[in-house]
Amino acid sequence: MFKIIALVVVVLVVALLLFAATKPDTFRVQREASIKAPPEKIFAQINDLHRWGSWSPWEKLDPAMRRTYGGAVQGKGAVYEWDGNLNVGKGRMEITDTSPPSKVVIKLDFVKPFEAHNMAEFTLEAKGDLTNVTWAMYGPNPYLAKVIHIFFSMDRMVGKQFETGLANLKTIAEQ
DSSP: OOHHHHHHHHHHHHHHHHHHHHHHHEEEEEEEEEEOOOOOHHHHHHOGGGGGTTTTTTTTTTTTTTTEEEESSSTEEEEEEEEEETTTEEEEEEEEEEEETTTEEEEEEEEEEOEEEEEEEEEEETTTEEEEEEEEEEOOOHHHHHHHHHSSSSHHHHHHHHHHHHHHHHHHHHH
């Protein structure tokens, strides 16, 4: 009986590992919001990393988080590093490209709780008196991440944070 149970467990583990191998080699998480404010006003909040404290969903998860800024004051070359609890981890982001007032591209380097190197992108598109804001994160999906994503949805976890951040950004920009 033990041999049968062991064989079933081995077959399930192998099936799980094979299933993970079929997952895409890249991932993308994206959320959108319509904000009743001009793109310039919203762009200013995103392009200046010092302003993220007022709207970023991760800022509230660890009030004791250590933050450092470097590089340019805002825009291309601006750097933000953080070191916090398990909810926020440790990492660095750098604005690598901006196109005022329509786009901000950020290189994200996570150190803890796991190492990852991704990109984030904000696009802003004026539609009458509204601005459609899209927040996306994308990057490689290595094999270990593929296995983890079978049990934990990156889209649900990060997507909820993006929704919160966009709602916070909307509140600030519409004031």
